[in-house]
Amino acid sequence: MSEVLTFRSPCAGALKDIGVAATPGVSVRERSPQIATVIARGAIADFAARLKASFGVQWVEGSKVSSGGGLVLVATGPRAWLALRDAGSENLATSLGEGLGETAAVIEQSSGYAVLRIAGEKARATFEKGLGIDLHPRAFAPGDAASTSCAHLNVVIWQVDGAPTYDVAVPRSFAAAFCHWLMESVAEFGLKVL
Amino acid sequence: MRIPCPFCGPRDVSEFVTLGEATGPRPDPAAPDAAEKFFAYAYLRSNPAGPSEEHWYHALGCRSWLKVVRDTRTHEIESAALAREGAR
Numbered sequence: 212m213s214e215v216l217t218f219r220s221p222c223a224g225a226l227k228d229i230g231v232a233a234t235p236g237v238s239v240r241e242r243s244p245q246i247a248t249v250i251a252r253g254a255i256a257d258f259a260a261r262l263k264a265s266f267g268v269q270w271v272e273g274s275k276v277s278s279g280g281g282l283v284l285v286a287t288g289p290r291a292w293l294a295l296r297d298a299g300s301e302n303l304a305t306s307l308g309e310g311l312g313e314t315a316a317v318i319e320q321s322s323g324y325a326v327l328r329i330a331g332e333k334a335r336a337t338f339e340k341g342l343g344i345d346l347h348p349r350a351f352a353p354g355d356a357a358s359t360s361c362a363h364l365n366v367v368i369w370q371v372d373g374a375p376t377y378d379v380a381v382p383r384s385f386a387a388a389f390c391h392w393l394m395e396s397v398a399e400f401g402l403k404v405l
Numbered sequence: 406m407r408i409p410c411p412f413c414g415p416r417d418v419s420e421f422v423t424l425g426e427a428t429g430p431r432p433d434p435a436a437p438d439a440a441e442k443f444f445a446y447a448y449l450r451s452n453p454a455g456p457s458e459e460h461w462y463h464a465l466g467c468r469s470w471l472k473v474v475r476d477t478r479t480h481e482i483e484s485a486a487l488a489r490e491g492a493r
Contacts, residue, residue: 273412274412274413274414274467287467287468288412288467288468288469289412289467289469289487291467291468343416343417343419343420344414344416357413357466358413358465358466358467358468359413359416359420359465359466360419360420360465365465
């Protein structure tokens with residue numbers, strides 16, 4: 212007998228519009244990309260060369276985002292990345308494993324994280340209530356990434372553009388707590404759930 | 406207190422876990438003087454009033470072990486490096 216497991220959002224029911232009558236200062240959209248953890252093996256130059264050859268992605272050193280062709284690698288440590296790609300027919304972990312070969316270990320993580328896209332002119336002011344890092348444009352710009360804590364919850368955050376738009380990945384079981392923090396912190400600015 | 410993580414940049418001390426003074430590598434348990442070596446490794450600390458070499462773990466950041474030189478009188482951090490890049 213087969214059992215069909217249906218996808219359930221980790222943020223289901225936790226995000227609601229706030230003050231939609233006025234222009235909301237922040238918007239939030241839950242993304243559902245495929246996710247994998249990538250850990251380099253051996254020389255980092257070999258890893259970077261394979262990444263470029265197989266996926267056309269130029270590796271950027273440091274706590275940064277490397278991206279190209281719809282694939283995004285967010286640095287989470289000196290030799291570790293969170294890889295994301297919008298859901299398609301091909302499995303991300305499988306294609307990364309084949310493309311990177313012996314230069315990296317790849318672990319499927321698609322159901323392990325909630326990924327939220329948070330944007331708007333008050334997005335920075337909202338995150339300043341929870342993050343301990345400097346988000347001023349001179350310290351944190353598009354392409355920068357940080358693994359840190361937001362209101363004591365582990366988060367990986369990276370800036371997408373200057374709107375500002377941020378993507379934040381939260382371990383799945385903390386998603387409801389993160390949404391609770393977001394709803395409280397964004398209340399004064401207004402929130403639009405996209 | 407902020408620790409300048411070589412990967413993440415300056416971060417609040419609440420993101421880190423301290424292991425205390427960097428006492429060097431674990432002794433060889435098969436050596437004839439293993440008991441003495443382990444006693445020193447586990448219990449003896451120089452506890453300086455001044456710069457002290459310590460191991461810190463960036464648990465809520467890049468999850469790297471750091472070797473940090475911290476002044477125990479002022480909490481001033483002289484340097485922080487990935488432990489894997491230097492002597493443990």
